[in-house]
Amino acid sequence: MSTTLRAAVSVAMLVGFYVLGLLQLALVGWLLYEIWTHMHGAGAAKLSWLLLAAVGAVLAGLWRAIRTKPSEPDGLLITPEQAPELWATVRELATAAGTRAPDEIRLEPMVNAAVSEDARLLGLLGGTRRLYLGMPLLQTFTVDQLRAVLGHELGHYSGSHTRLGAIAYRGRLAMYETLSRVGRYNVFGWVFKGYGRLYRLVSNAVGRRQEFEADEVAVRVAGADAAVGVMRELPVATFAWNFYFGQYVAQGVELGYAPDDIFGGFGQMHAARTEALAGLRDIEPDDETSVWDTHPALGDRITAIRALPPVQHTADERPATILLPNVDELGRALQAEAFDFGDRPVLPWAEFTAASITAARQRGADRIFRSTARLLGVQEAGLAEILDLAADGKLGKLAAEFFPDATRKEAALAFADPMDDLITLAAVHSGVVGYQHSWSGPAQLVGRDGQPADFTEIAKLAVVPESVAEARARLGTLGIQIEAARVVESRATAGGSDVIGAMANVRVNDQETDLIMLDRGFVFVPAPKGTDDGEKRLKEMLSNNDPATLAQIYRYLPYEEVTGARVLKPVPINAEVDLHDGSTVRIKARWTGEELGKSQDTLEKILNRLNERAGR
Incomplete structure (x- = not known):
């Protein structure tokens, strides 16, 4: 089947999706007529209501999709005056591909390239064309590789692949909106779900064929070597960007800071780690794919590219950023367009790194300081109180909470690692050491002389009663003020937490509740009494809110405040959780309650772990 014919079938199936909705509406109308013709009273009314509710969920999704328009284009608009060479x-490549050039070029904050077209009259008339280029892609590719990418994307234009984009968008939206509103027991929804799966099979097959056709254009305008180079460089660039964002950006932003130049930083890190990234290019791309994939496997695309007739092409290994003479300025403009950092302080990279690591270390220390305060029965605590515990031979009681599988004596000795962190925090706050930013490796802890600093030996002395005094003396000699390390957050927050489970309509102290399980605690969200749409409600809540926000709005119970837990009944789970303040939280699941994944099993594991920790 040709790509054009496949696309036509795909569009026909989109039309069929709407027709299916109308047929179901007609069926319900006929059933209502039959019901009221042969039945009367409460029975007929109840049956009619069930039918209308079932088909209503389907039609509501269709109607919302019909009325919804594609969102406004995002990304940073680049004018010919800003990037004449690009x-x-x-x-030039559009002419070579035999197609009209895009009307707009927009930069995006991701490793990606794409095209779109606001076509009219079901794709018969062309409209505004947009080319989207990811800034990280421009920062890692050569000119040749970029030409191959551009040729590929322009190939989607020359193959008329974008003409039906708006129709496909609306069709996918209709399916998503409809299926998201249909409950698992809605018979009308079963028909749509089966139809949706069939549409995905056809649509994805069309998409994979179109990718091969666009690759042929890439080879024609840039040569096979450049096209294959793109296939090998894409996974590397994606890995580099994800690594960079995870290791350099995300934690600091989550802790309340923002870097002043995200894309400039990525370019520097990529250059500093060139050798480390080189090995990734030697890994053979995956040649496995699925009928559910929208793109062919990279290995299959490389094989197809190598099978094409050779094209003479003069190599251009210059960095692609040569086509953006003001790349640094554009990178900062894209950052302002793409990222909303709110009121976070915007810091140069060296300060951002130091502030982020210090804040992360303080968060970890606060967890220990809060436990210390509870153990001592005081409002707040710090390193000084922990050293006092160690000197009195009572550190094991505190350490057992963090090393539940060890005896108290073993836990006290194992506490040398957390002690090292606490001493480091005191040293940072005392101005004795600081963190040195690096693009080629992790940030280093260095002293005022720029030499690496290490407090491992002092930490080992500080966990043994007989040598605590010596540890204090050494800290004093170094100018480290023990009192500088104290609690900042005396109440635990959910900042940086991940969701590990969620259950709808759980009874918590006899109140209807949606239970969100984080890796650091429970969030209790008031829930309606009805158990319908529980899974959908959980998904919407978690997609629209991060865990820290939910913990601020609703009751948050950190695991660190738990002194014991008991599972009274495993299915549906019925349990009690004892807290440090002497109160007890009762958690009782319902047979009809919905959950995400196997969250009830997750809850049981959490409770058992809390019980084991309390028994130490």
Whole structure:
């Protein structure tokens, strides 16, 4: 089946999705007529209501999709005056591909390239064309590789792949909206779900064929070597960007800071880790794919590219950023367009790194300080109180909470690692050491002389009663003020937490509740009494809110405040949780309650772990 014919079938199936909704509406109308013709009273009314509710969920999704328009284009608009060489290259390649050049070029904050077209009259008339280029892609590719990417994307234009984009968008939206509103027991929804799976099979097959066709254009305008180079470089660039964002950006932003130049930082890190990334290019791309994939496997695309007739092409190994003469300025403009950092302080990279690591270390220390305060029965505590516990031979009681599988004596000795962190925090706050930013490796802890600092030996002395005094003396000699390390957050928060489970309509102290399980605690969200749409409600809540926000709005119970837990009944789970303040939280699941994944099993594991920790 040709790509054009496949696309036509795909569009026909989209039309069929709407027709299916109308047929179901007609069926319900006929059933209502039959019901009221042969039945009367409460029975007929109840049956009619069930039918209307079932088909209503389907029609509501269709109606919302019909009324919804594609969102406004995002990304940073790049004019020909800002990037004349890039625009000239795009227009040259559009001519070579036999198609009209895009009307807009927009930069995006991701490793990606794409095209769109606001076509009209079911794709018969062309409209505004947009080319989207990811800034990280421009920062890692050569000119040749970028030409191959551009040729591929322009190939989607020359193959008329974008003409039906708006129709496909609305069709996918209709399916999503409809299926998201249909409960698992809605018979009308079963028909749509089966139809949706069939549509995905056809649509994805069309998409995979179109990718091969666009690759042929890439080879024609840039050569096979450049096209294959793109296939090998894409996974590397994606890995580098994800690594960079995870290791350098995300934690600091989550802790309340923002870097002043995200894309400039990525370019520097990529350059500093060139050798480390080189090995990834030697890994053979995956050649496995699925009928559910929208793109062919990279290995299959490389094989197809190598089978094409050779094309003579003069190599251009210059960095692709040569086509963006003001790349640093554009990177900062894209950051302002793409990222909303709110009121976070915007810091240069060296300060951002130091502030982020210090804040992360303080958060970890606060967890220990809060436990210390509870153990001592005081409002707040710090390193000084922990050293006092160690000197009195009572550190094991505190340490057992953090090393539940060890005896108290073993736990006290194992506490040397957390003690090292606490001493480091005191040293940072005392101005004795600081964190040195690096693009080629982790940030280093260095002293005022720029040499690496290490407090491991002092930490080992500080966990043994007989040598605590010596540890204090050494800290004093170094100018480290023990009192500088104290609690900042005396009440635990959910900042940085991940969701590990969620259950709808759980009875918590006899109140109807949606239970959100984080890796650091429970969030109790008031819930309606009805158990319908519980799973949908959980998904919407978690997709629209991060865990820290939910913990601020609703009751948050950190695991660190738990002194014991008992599972009274495993299915549906019925349990009690004892807290440090002497109160007890009763958690009782319902047979009809919905959950995400196997959250009830997750809850049982959490409770058993809390019980084991309390028994130490």
